[in-house]
Amino acid sequence: MPRSIWKGAISFGLVTIPVKLFSATEEKDVSFRQVHPEDGGRIKYKRVCEKCGKEIPFAEIAKGYELPDGRVVILDAEDMASLPLPTMKQVEVVQFVAEDDIDPTYFAKTYFLEAEGPGVKPYVLLRDALLKTNRCALVKVAIRSREALALVRPKGGILLMHTMLWPDELRDGGFVAPPSDITVSDGEIAMAQNFIDALAGDFDPGAYADSYREAVETLVESKLEGAELPAEEEEPQEAEVVDLVAALRASVEAAKKRRADAEQQTDSTAGKAV
Known part of the structure:
Protein backbone atom coordinates (compact mmCIF):
# COMPACT_ATOMS: atom_id res chain seq x y z
CA MET A 1 0.00 0.00 0.00
CA GLU A 27 4.24 8.25 -14.38
CA LYS A 28 5.98 5.37 -16.15
CA ASP A 29 8.06 7.31 -18.60
CA VAL A 30 11.39 5.94 -19.79
CA SER A 31 14.10 6.96 -17.32
CA PHE A 32 17.59 7.78 -18.53
CA ARG A 33 20.72 8.59 -16.51
CA GLN A 34 23.30 11.07 -17.64
CA VAL A 35 26.55 9.14 -18.07
CA HIS A 36 30.07 9.51 -19.44
CA PRO A 37 29.94 7.56 -22.74
CA GLU A 38 33.58 6.45 -22.48
CA ASP A 39 33.17 4.44 -19.27
CA GLY A 40 29.46 4.58 -18.38
CA GLY A 41 30.09 6.52 -15.16
CA ARG A 42 27.14 8.55 -13.85
CA ILE A 43 27.32 12.33 -14.03
CA LYS A 44 26.66 13.87 -10.61
CA TYR A 45 25.77 17.42 -9.67
CA LYS A 46 26.96 19.24 -6.58
CA ARG A 47 25.07 21.93 -4.69
CA VAL A 48 27.68 24.65 -4.30
CA CYS A 49 27.23 28.06 -2.65
CA GLU A 50 28.13 30.77 -5.15
CA LYS A 51 29.56 32.99 -2.37
CA CYS A 52 31.78 30.71 -0.31
CA GLY A 53 32.25 27.88 -2.81
CA LYS A 54 31.32 25.19 -0.25
CA GLU A 55 29.26 22.14 -1.19
CA ILE A 56 26.03 22.32 0.84
CA PRO A 57 24.15 19.16 1.98
CA PHE A 58 20.51 19.14 0.88
CA ALA A 59 19.31 19.06 4.51
CA GLU A 60 21.04 22.40 5.17
CA ILE A 61 19.53 24.24 2.20
CA ALA A 62 16.90 26.87 3.03
CA LYS A 63 14.41 28.74 0.85
CA GLY A 64 15.32 32.26 -0.25
CA TYR A 65 12.70 34.80 -1.37
CA GLU A 66 14.29 37.50 -3.50
CA LEU A 67 12.73 40.96 -3.31
CA PRO A 68 12.62 43.35 -6.32
CA ASP A 69 15.51 45.36 -4.85
CA GLY A 70 17.76 42.28 -4.73
CA ARG A 71 17.53 41.57 -1.01
CA VAL A 72 16.93 37.92 -0.06
CA VAL A 73 14.76 36.84 2.86
CA ILE A 74 15.79 33.39 4.14
CA LEU A 75 12.98 31.04 5.18
CA ASP A 76 13.75 27.75 6.93
CA ALA A 77 11.54 24.71 7.56
CA GLU A 78 10.16 26.14 10.81
CA ASP A 79 9.17 29.38 9.05
CA MET A 80 7.29 27.44 6.36
CA ALA A 81 5.56 25.23 8.94
CA SER A 82 4.32 28.32 10.81
CA LEU A 170 -3.25 29.41 -17.56
CA ARG A 171 -1.80 30.98 -20.67
CA ASP A 172 -3.91 32.84 -23.21
CA GLY A 173 -3.99 30.66 -26.32
CA GLY A 174 -5.36 33.34 -28.60
CA PHE A 175 -2.04 33.62 -30.42
CA VAL A 176 -2.50 30.16 -31.99
CA ALA A 177 -6.01 30.82 -33.31
CA PRO A 178 -6.32 30.53 -37.14
CA PRO A 179 -7.03 33.75 -39.06
CA SER A 180 -10.72 34.67 -38.97
CA ASP A 181 -10.93 34.77 -42.78
CA ILE A 182 -10.20 31.01 -43.08
CA THR A 183 -13.48 29.17 -43.64
CA VAL A 184 -14.57 25.65 -44.63
CA SER A 185 -17.51 24.51 -46.72
CA ASP A 186 -20.53 22.51 -45.59
CA GLY A 187 -19.30 19.56 -47.67
CA GLU A 188 -15.92 19.58 -45.91
CA ILE A 189 -17.60 19.70 -42.51
CA ALA A 190 -19.92 16.83 -43.49
CA MET A 191 -16.98 14.64 -44.55
CA ALA A 192 -15.13 15.52 -41.33
CA GLN A 193 -18.24 14.42 -39.39
CA ASN A 194 -18.25 11.14 -41.31
CA PHE A 195 -14.62 10.56 -40.32
CA ILE A 196 -15.43 11.32 -36.67
CA ASP A 197 -18.39 8.90 -36.80
CA ALA A 198 -16.16 6.18 -38.32
CA LEU A 199 -13.77 6.39 -35.36
CA ALA A 200 -16.37 7.07 -32.65
CA GLY A 201 -16.61 4.67 -29.72
CA ASP A 202 -16.42 4.27 -25.95
CA PHE A 203 -13.11 5.19 -24.37
CA ASP A 204 -11.11 2.10 -23.40
CA PRO A 205 -7.73 3.17 -21.96
CA GLY A 206 -6.58 -0.45 -21.89
CA ALA A 207 -6.65 -0.52 -25.69
CA TYR A 208 -3.67 1.83 -25.88
CA ALA A 209 -0.01 1.47 -24.93
CA ASP A 210 3.05 3.69 -24.70
CA SER A 211 4.76 2.86 -28.00
CA TYR A 212 7.76 5.05 -27.21
CA ARG A 213 8.48 3.20 -23.95
CA GLU A 214 8.08 -0.16 -25.70
CA ALA A 215 10.43 0.93 -28.50
CA VAL A 216 13.10 2.07 -26.02
CA GLU A 217 12.85 -1.20 -24.07
CA THR A 218 13.24 -3.13 -27.35
CA LEU A 219 16.26 -1.01 -28.22
CA VAL A 220 17.85 -1.67 -24.81
CA GLU A 221 17.29 -5.43 -25.16
CA SER A 222 18.84 -5.44 -28.62
CA LYS A 223 21.89 -3.53 -27.35
CA LEU A 224 22.33 -6.02 -24.51
CA GLU A 225 22.09 -8.97 -26.88
CA GLY A 226 24.28 -7.33 -29.51
CA ALA A 227 21.56 -7.65 -32.11
CA GLU A 228 20.54 -5.05 -34.64
CA LEU A 229 17.04 -3.70 -34.76
CA PRO A 230 15.18 -4.41 -38.00
CA ALA A 231 15.22 -1.39 -40.25
CA GLU A 232 11.83 0.22 -40.61
CA GLU A 233 10.52 0.85 -44.07
CA GLU A 234 10.45 4.48 -45.04
CA GLU A 235 6.94 5.80 -45.36
CA PRO A 236 6.15 7.22 -48.78
CA GLN A 237 6.09 10.98 -48.90
CA GLU A 238 2.56 12.17 -49.50
CA ALA A 239 1.93 15.05 -51.82
CA GLU A 240 0.30 18.16 -50.41
CA VAL A 241 -3.46 17.65 -50.28
CA VAL A 242 -5.53 20.45 -51.72
CA ASP A 243 -8.94 18.73 -51.94
CA LEU A 244 -9.99 18.30 -48.29
CA VAL A 245 -13.17 16.42 -49.18
CA ALA A 246 -11.25 13.81 -51.18
CA ALA A 247 -8.68 13.43 -48.42
CA LEU A 248 -11.38 13.00 -45.77
CA ARG A 249 -13.28 10.51 -47.91
CA ALA A 250 -10.13 8.41 -48.20
CA SER A 251 -9.58 8.77 -44.44
CA VAL A 252 -13.12 7.51 -43.74
CA GLU A 253 -12.57 4.43 -45.88
CA ALA A 254 -9.24 3.72 -44.19
CA ALA A 255 -10.80 4.16 -40.74
CA LYS A 256 -13.63 1.77 -41.57
CA LYS A 257 -11.14 -0.82 -42.81
CA ARG A 258 -9.02 -0.51 -39.65
CA ARG A 259 -12.08 -0.92 -37.45
CA ALA A 260 -13.27 -3.97 -39.42
CA ASP A 261 -9.81 -5.55 -39.21
CA ALA A 262 -9.67 -4.89 -35.45
CA GLU A 263 -13.11 -6.42 -34.89
CA GLN A 264 -12.13 -9.46 -36.97
CA GLN A 265 -8.94 -9.91 -34.95
CA THR A 266 -10.90 -9.61 -31.69
CA ASP A 267 -13.42 -12.22 -32.83
CA SER A 268 -10.58 -14.52 -33.90
CA THR A 269 -8.84 -14.18 -30.51
CA ALA A 270 -12.10 -14.82 -28.65
CA GLY A 271 -12.71 -17.93 -30.76
CA LYS A 272 -9.30 -19.34 -29.91
CA ALA A 273 -9.87 -18.66 -26.19
CA VAL A 274 -13.10 -20.64 -26.28
Missing part, protein backbone atom coordinates in the same frame (compact mmCIF):
# COMPACT_ATOMS: atom_id res chain seq x y z
CA PRO A 2 1.43 3.45 -0.89
CA ARG A 3 2.21 5.97 1.83
CA SER A 4 -0.10 8.92 2.33
CA ILE A 5 1.40 12.27 1.37
CA TRP A 6 -0.93 14.46 3.47
CA LYS A 7 -3.22 14.16 6.48
CA GLY A 8 -5.94 16.60 7.40
CA ALA A 9 -9.69 17.01 7.34
CA ILE A 10 -12.48 18.04 4.97
CA SER A 11 -14.72 20.70 6.44
CA PHE A 12 -18.25 19.87 5.22
CA GLY A 13 -20.36 22.56 6.88
CA LEU A 14 -20.27 21.70 10.59
CA VAL A 15 -19.14 18.16 9.76
CA THR A 16 -15.43 17.32 9.86
CA ILE A 17 -14.05 14.36 7.90
CA PRO A 18 -10.50 13.26 8.87
CA VAL A 19 -8.78 12.04 5.69
CA LYS A 20 -5.50 10.84 4.23
CA LEU A 21 -4.34 11.79 0.74
CA PHE A 22 -2.73 9.32 -1.66
CA SER A 23 -1.40 10.00 -5.14
CA ALA A 24 -3.74 8.39 -7.68
CA THR A 25 -1.26 8.32 -10.54
CA GLU A 26 2.32 7.32 -11.27
CA LEU A 83 2.59 29.89 7.81
CA PRO A 84 -0.76 31.41 8.87
CA LEU A 85 -2.60 29.22 6.35
CA PRO A 86 -5.65 27.27 7.60
CA THR A 87 -5.70 25.07 4.47
CA MET A 88 -2.40 23.43 5.53
CA LYS A 89 -4.42 20.83 7.47
CA GLN A 90 -8.01 21.67 6.57
CA VAL A 91 -9.70 21.15 3.19
CA GLU A 92 -12.18 23.98 3.01
CA VAL A 93 -15.27 23.46 0.82
CA VAL A 94 -15.99 26.81 -0.81
CA GLN A 95 -18.67 25.86 -3.34
CA PHE A 96 -20.54 22.96 -4.96
CA VAL A 97 -20.39 22.92 -8.75
CA ALA A 98 -21.22 20.73 -11.74
CA GLU A 99 -18.17 18.84 -13.01
CA ASP A 100 -18.79 20.08 -16.55
CA ASP A 101 -18.40 23.67 -15.29
CA ILE A 102 -14.65 23.14 -14.82
CA ASP A 103 -12.43 23.41 -17.89
CA PRO A 104 -10.11 20.33 -17.83
CA THR A 105 -7.19 22.69 -18.55
CA TYR A 106 -7.30 23.62 -14.87
CA PHE A 107 -6.63 20.08 -13.60
CA ALA A 108 -3.09 19.39 -12.36
CA LYS A 109 -2.89 16.13 -10.36
CA THR A 110 -5.28 13.49 -9.03
CA TYR A 111 -5.37 12.03 -5.50
CA PHE A 112 -7.37 9.40 -3.59
CA LEU A 113 -9.07 10.54 -0.38
CA GLU A 114 -9.29 7.93 2.41
CA ALA A 115 -11.42 8.45 5.51
CA GLU A 116 -9.75 7.97 8.90
CA GLY A 117 -11.42 6.53 12.00
CA PRO A 118 -14.64 8.39 12.81
CA GLY A 119 -14.53 10.08 9.40
CA VAL A 120 -15.86 7.01 7.55
CA LYS A 121 -19.58 7.77 7.97
CA PRO A 122 -19.40 11.49 7.08
CA TYR A 123 -17.12 10.49 4.16
CA VAL A 124 -19.88 8.19 2.86
CA LEU A 125 -22.44 10.95 3.52
CA LEU A 126 -20.49 13.47 1.40
CA ARG A 127 -19.86 10.88 -1.33
CA ASP A 128 -23.51 9.88 -1.61
CA ALA A 129 -24.79 13.46 -1.37
CA LEU A 130 -22.52 14.49 -4.25
CA LEU A 131 -23.79 11.54 -6.30
CA LYS A 132 -27.44 12.37 -5.60
CA THR A 133 -27.05 16.04 -6.49
CA ASN A 134 -24.69 15.38 -9.43
CA ARG A 135 -22.30 17.95 -7.96
CA CYS A 136 -18.61 18.18 -7.02
CA ALA A 137 -17.06 20.05 -4.11
CA LEU A 138 -14.76 22.92 -4.98
CA VAL A 139 -12.20 23.17 -2.16
CA LYS A 140 -9.03 24.98 -1.14
CA VAL A 141 -6.10 22.91 0.14
CA ALA A 142 -2.38 23.39 0.76
CA ILE A 143 -0.14 20.48 -0.26
CA ARG A 144 3.66 20.55 -0.19
CA SER A 145 3.87 24.27 0.61
CA ARG A 146 1.49 25.24 -2.18
CA GLU A 147 -2.15 26.23 -1.84
CA ALA A 148 -4.46 25.24 -4.65
CA LEU A 149 -8.06 25.02 -5.65
CA ALA A 150 -9.19 21.42 -6.02
CA LEU A 151 -12.24 19.48 -7.10
CA VAL A 152 -13.52 16.62 -4.92
CA ARG A 153 -15.76 14.19 -6.80
CA PRO A 154 -17.13 10.68 -6.24
CA LYS A 155 -16.03 7.81 -8.47
CA GLY A 156 -16.18 4.05 -7.97
CA GLY A 157 -17.21 4.28 -4.32
CA ILE A 158 -14.43 6.65 -3.28
CA LEU A 159 -13.72 10.37 -3.35
CA LEU A 160 -11.08 11.71 -5.74
CA MET A 161 -9.43 15.10 -5.42
CA HIS A 162 -8.09 16.89 -8.48
CA THR A 163 -5.79 19.81 -7.68
CA MET A 164 -6.18 22.76 -10.03
CA LEU A 165 -4.07 25.57 -11.41
CA TRP A 166 -4.93 29.16 -10.56
CA PRO A 167 -6.47 31.29 -13.35
CA ASP A 168 -3.29 33.36 -13.73
CA GLU A 169 -1.33 30.15 -14.36
Whole structure:
Protein backbone atom coordinates (compact mmCIF):
# COMPACT_ATOMS: atom_id res chain seq x y z
CA MET A 1 0.00 0.00 0.00
CA PRO A 2 1.43 3.45 -0.89
CA ARG A 3 2.21 5.97 1.83
CA SER A 4 -0.10 8.92 2.33
CA ILE A 5 1.40 12.27 1.37
CA TRP A 6 -0.93 14.46 3.47
CA LYS A 7 -3.22 14.16 6.48
CA GLY A 8 -5.94 16.60 7.40
CA ALA A 9 -9.69 17.01 7.34
CA ILE A 10 -12.48 18.04 4.97
CA SER A 11 -14.72 20.70 6.44
CA PHE A 12 -18.25 19.87 5.22
CA GLY A 13 -20.36 22.56 6.88
CA LEU A 14 -20.27 21.70 10.59
CA VAL A 15 -19.14 18.16 9.76
CA THR A 16 -15.43 17.32 9.86
CA ILE A 17 -14.05 14.36 7.90
CA PRO A 18 -10.50 13.26 8.87
CA VAL A 19 -8.78 12.04 5.69
CA LYS A 20 -5.50 10.84 4.23
CA LEU A 21 -4.34 11.79 0.74
CA PHE A 22 -2.73 9.32 -1.66
CA SER A 23 -1.40 10.00 -5.14
CA ALA A 24 -3.74 8.39 -7.68
CA THR A 25 -1.26 8.32 -10.54
CA GLU A 26 2.32 7.32 -11.27
CA GLU A 27 4.24 8.25 -14.38
CA LYS A 28 5.98 5.37 -16.15
CA ASP A 29 8.06 7.31 -18.60
CA VAL A 30 11.39 5.94 -19.79
CA SER A 31 14.10 6.96 -17.32
CA PHE A 32 17.59 7.78 -18.53
CA ARG A 33 20.72 8.59 -16.51
CA GLN A 34 23.30 11.07 -17.64
CA VAL A 35 26.55 9.14 -18.07
CA HIS A 36 30.07 9.51 -19.44
CA PRO A 37 29.94 7.56 -22.74
CA GLU A 38 33.58 6.45 -22.48
CA ASP A 39 33.17 4.44 -19.27
CA GLY A 40 29.46 4.58 -18.38
CA GLY A 41 30.09 6.52 -15.16
CA ARG A 42 27.14 8.55 -13.85
CA ILE A 43 27.32 12.33 -14.03
CA LYS A 44 26.66 13.87 -10.61
CA TYR A 45 25.77 17.42 -9.67
CA LYS A 46 26.96 19.24 -6.58
CA ARG A 47 25.07 21.93 -4.69
CA VAL A 48 27.68 24.65 -4.30
CA CYS A 49 27.23 28.06 -2.65
CA GLU A 50 28.13 30.77 -5.15
CA LYS A 51 29.56 32.99 -2.37
CA CYS A 52 31.78 30.71 -0.31
CA GLY A 53 32.25 27.88 -2.81
CA LYS A 54 31.32 25.19 -0.25
CA GLU A 55 29.26 22.14 -1.19
CA ILE A 56 26.03 22.32 0.84
CA PRO A 57 24.15 19.16 1.98
CA PHE A 58 20.51 19.14 0.88
CA ALA A 59 19.31 19.06 4.51
CA GLU A 60 21.04 22.40 5.17
CA ILE A 61 19.53 24.24 2.20
CA ALA A 62 16.90 26.87 3.03
CA LYS A 63 14.41 28.74 0.85
CA GLY A 64 15.32 32.26 -0.25
CA TYR A 65 12.70 34.80 -1.37
CA GLU A 66 14.29 37.50 -3.50
CA LEU A 67 12.73 40.96 -3.31
CA PRO A 68 12.62 43.35 -6.32
CA ASP A 69 15.51 45.36 -4.85
CA GLY A 70 17.76 42.28 -4.73
CA ARG A 71 17.53 41.57 -1.01
CA VAL A 72 16.93 37.92 -0.06
CA VAL A 73 14.76 36.84 2.86
CA ILE A 74 15.79 33.39 4.14
CA LEU A 75 12.98 31.04 5.18
CA ASP A 76 13.75 27.75 6.93
CA ALA A 77 11.54 24.71 7.56
CA GLU A 78 10.16 26.14 10.81
CA ASP A 79 9.17 29.38 9.05
CA MET A 80 7.29 27.44 6.36
CA ALA A 81 5.56 25.23 8.94
CA SER A 82 4.32 28.32 10.81
CA LEU A 83 2.59 29.89 7.81
CA PRO A 84 -0.76 31.41 8.87
CA LEU A 85 -2.60 29.22 6.35
CA PRO A 86 -5.65 27.27 7.60
CA THR A 87 -5.70 25.07 4.47
CA MET A 88 -2.40 23.43 5.53
CA LYS A 89 -4.42 20.83 7.47
CA GLN A 90 -8.01 21.67 6.57
CA VAL A 91 -9.70 21.15 3.19
CA GLU A 92 -12.18 23.98 3.01
CA VAL A 93 -15.27 23.46 0.82
CA VAL A 94 -15.99 26.81 -0.81
CA GLN A 95 -18.67 25.86 -3.34
CA PHE A 96 -20.54 22.96 -4.96
CA VAL A 97 -20.39 22.92 -8.75
CA ALA A 98 -21.22 20.73 -11.74
CA GLU A 99 -18.17 18.84 -13.01
CA ASP A 100 -18.79 20.08 -16.55
CA ASP A 101 -18.40 23.67 -15.29
CA ILE A 102 -14.65 23.14 -14.82
CA ASP A 103 -12.43 23.41 -17.89
CA PRO A 104 -10.11 20.33 -17.83
CA THR A 105 -7.19 22.69 -18.55
CA TYR A 106 -7.30 23.62 -14.87
CA PHE A 107 -6.63 20.08 -13.60
CA ALA A 108 -3.09 19.39 -12.36
CA LYS A 109 -2.89 16.13 -10.36
CA THR A 110 -5.28 13.49 -9.03
CA TYR A 111 -5.37 12.03 -5.50
CA PHE A 112 -7.37 9.40 -3.59
CA LEU A 113 -9.07 10.54 -0.38
CA GLU A 114 -9.29 7.93 2.41
CA ALA A 115 -11.42 8.45 5.51
CA GLU A 116 -9.75 7.97 8.90
CA GLY A 117 -11.42 6.53 12.00
CA PRO A 118 -14.64 8.39 12.81
CA GLY A 119 -14.53 10.08 9.40
CA VAL A 120 -15.86 7.01 7.55
CA LYS A 121 -19.58 7.77 7.97
CA PRO A 122 -19.40 11.49 7.08
CA TYR A 123 -17.12 10.49 4.16
CA VAL A 124 -19.88 8.19 2.86
CA LEU A 125 -22.44 10.95 3.52
CA LEU A 126 -20.49 13.47 1.40
CA ARG A 127 -19.86 10.88 -1.33
CA ASP A 128 -23.51 9.88 -1.61
CA ALA A 129 -24.79 13.46 -1.37
CA LEU A 130 -22.52 14.49 -4.25
CA LEU A 131 -23.79 11.54 -6.30
CA LYS A 132 -27.44 12.37 -5.60
CA THR A 133 -27.05 16.04 -6.49
CA ASN A 134 -24.69 15.38 -9.43
CA ARG A 135 -22.30 17.95 -7.96
CA CYS A 136 -18.61 18.18 -7.02
CA ALA A 137 -17.06 20.05 -4.11
CA LEU A 138 -14.76 22.92 -4.98
CA VAL A 139 -12.20 23.17 -2.16
CA LYS A 140 -9.03 24.98 -1.14
CA VAL A 141 -6.10 22.91 0.14
CA ALA A 142 -2.38 23.39 0.76
CA ILE A 143 -0.14 20.48 -0.26
CA ARG A 144 3.66 20.55 -0.19
CA SER A 145 3.87 24.27 0.61
CA ARG A 146 1.49 25.24 -2.18
CA GLU A 147 -2.15 26.23 -1.84
CA ALA A 148 -4.46 25.24 -4.65
CA LEU A 149 -8.06 25.02 -5.65
CA ALA A 150 -9.19 21.42 -6.02
CA LEU A 151 -12.24 19.48 -7.10
CA VAL A 152 -13.52 16.62 -4.92
CA ARG A 153 -15.76 14.19 -6.80
CA PRO A 154 -17.13 10.68 -6.24
CA LYS A 155 -16.03 7.81 -8.47
CA GLY A 156 -16.18 4.05 -7.97
CA GLY A 157 -17.21 4.28 -4.32
CA ILE A 158 -14.43 6.65 -3.28
CA LEU A 159 -13.72 10.37 -3.35
CA LEU A 160 -11.08 11.71 -5.74
CA MET A 161 -9.43 15.10 -5.42
CA HIS A 162 -8.09 16.89 -8.48
CA THR A 163 -5.79 19.81 -7.68
CA MET A 164 -6.18 22.76 -10.03
CA LEU A 165 -4.07 25.57 -11.41
CA TRP A 166 -4.93 29.16 -10.56
CA PRO A 167 -6.47 31.29 -13.35
CA ASP A 168 -3.29 33.36 -13.73
CA GLU A 169 -1.33 30.15 -14.36
CA LEU A 170 -3.25 29.41 -17.56
CA ARG A 171 -1.80 30.98 -20.67
CA ASP A 172 -3.91 32.84 -23.21
CA GLY A 173 -3.99 30.66 -26.32
CA GLY A 174 -5.36 33.34 -28.60
CA PHE A 175 -2.04 33.62 -30.42
CA VAL A 176 -2.50 30.16 -31.99
CA ALA A 177 -6.01 30.82 -33.31
CA PRO A 178 -6.32 30.53 -37.14
CA PRO A 179 -7.03 33.75 -39.06
CA SER A 180 -10.72 34.67 -38.97
CA ASP A 181 -10.93 34.77 -42.78
CA ILE A 182 -10.20 31.01 -43.08
CA THR A 183 -13.48 29.17 -43.64
CA VAL A 184 -14.57 25.65 -44.63
CA SER A 185 -17.51 24.51 -46.72
CA ASP A 186 -20.53 22.51 -45.59
CA GLY A 187 -19.30 19.56 -47.67
CA GLU A 188 -15.92 19.58 -45.91
CA ILE A 189 -17.60 19.70 -42.51
CA ALA A 190 -19.92 16.83 -43.49
CA MET A 191 -16.98 14.64 -44.55
CA ALA A 192 -15.13 15.52 -41.33
CA GLN A 193 -18.24 14.42 -39.39
CA ASN A 194 -18.25 11.14 -41.31
CA PHE A 195 -14.62 10.56 -40.32
CA ILE A 196 -15.43 11.32 -36.67
CA ASP A 197 -18.39 8.90 -36.80
CA ALA A 198 -16.16 6.18 -38.32
CA LEU A 199 -13.77 6.39 -35.36
CA ALA A 200 -16.37 7.07 -32.65
CA GLY A 201 -16.61 4.67 -29.72
CA ASP A 202 -16.42 4.27 -25.95
CA PHE A 203 -13.11 5.19 -24.37
CA ASP A 204 -11.11 2.10 -23.40
CA PRO A 205 -7.73 3.17 -21.96
CA GLY A 206 -6.58 -0.45 -21.89
CA ALA A 207 -6.65 -0.52 -25.69
CA TYR A 208 -3.67 1.83 -25.88
CA ALA A 209 -0.01 1.47 -24.93
CA ASP A 210 3.05 3.69 -24.70
CA SER A 211 4.76 2.86 -28.00
CA TYR A 212 7.76 5.05 -27.21
CA ARG A 213 8.48 3.20 -23.95
CA GLU A 214 8.08 -0.16 -25.70
CA ALA A 215 10.43 0.93 -28.50
CA VAL A 216 13.10 2.07 -26.02
CA GLU A 217 12.85 -1.20 -24.07
CA THR A 218 13.24 -3.13 -27.35
CA LEU A 219 16.26 -1.01 -28.22
CA VAL A 220 17.85 -1.67 -24.81
CA GLU A 221 17.29 -5.43 -25.16
CA SER A 222 18.84 -5.44 -28.62
CA LYS A 223 21.89 -3.53 -27.35
CA LEU A 224 22.33 -6.02 -24.51
CA GLU A 225 22.09 -8.97 -26.88
CA GLY A 226 24.28 -7.33 -29.51
CA ALA A 227 21.56 -7.65 -32.11
CA GLU A 228 20.54 -5.05 -34.64
CA LEU A 229 17.04 -3.70 -34.76
CA PRO A 230 15.18 -4.41 -38.00
CA ALA A 231 15.22 -1.39 -40.25
CA GLU A 232 11.83 0.22 -40.61
CA GLU A 233 10.52 0.85 -44.07
CA GLU A 234 10.45 4.48 -45.04
CA GLU A 235 6.94 5.80 -45.36
CA PRO A 236 6.15 7.22 -48.78
CA GLN A 237 6.09 10.98 -48.90
CA GLU A 238 2.56 12.17 -49.50
CA ALA A 239 1.93 15.05 -51.82
CA GLU A 240 0.30 18.16 -50.41
CA VAL A 241 -3.46 17.65 -50.28
CA VAL A 242 -5.53 20.45 -51.72
CA ASP A 243 -8.94 18.73 -51.94
CA LEU A 244 -9.99 18.30 -48.29
CA VAL A 245 -13.17 16.42 -49.18
CA ALA A 246 -11.25 13.81 -51.18
CA ALA A 247 -8.68 13.43 -48.42
CA LEU A 248 -11.38 13.00 -45.77
CA ARG A 249 -13.28 10.51 -47.91
CA ALA A 250 -10.13 8.41 -48.20
CA SER A 251 -9.58 8.77 -44.44
CA VAL A 252 -13.12 7.51 -43.74
CA GLU A 253 -12.57 4.43 -45.88
CA ALA A 254 -9.24 3.72 -44.19
CA ALA A 255 -10.80 4.16 -40.74
CA LYS A 256 -13.63 1.77 -41.57
CA LYS A 257 -11.14 -0.82 -42.81
CA ARG A 258 -9.02 -0.51 -39.65
CA ARG A 259 -12.08 -0.92 -37.45
CA ALA A 260 -13.27 -3.97 -39.42
CA ASP A 261 -9.81 -5.55 -39.21
CA ALA A 262 -9.67 -4.89 -35.45
CA GLU A 263 -13.11 -6.42 -34.89
CA GLN A 264 -12.13 -9.46 -36.97
CA GLN A 265 -8.94 -9.91 -34.95
CA THR A 266 -10.90 -9.61 -31.69
CA ASP A 267 -13.42 -12.22 -32.83
CA SER A 268 -10.58 -14.52 -33.90
CA THR A 269 -8.84 -14.18 -30.51
CA ALA A 270 -12.10 -14.82 -28.65
CA GLY A 271 -12.71 -17.93 -30.76
CA LYS A 272 -9.30 -19.34 -29.91
CA ALA A 273 -9.87 -18.66 -26.19
CA VAL A 274 -13.10 -20.64 -26.28
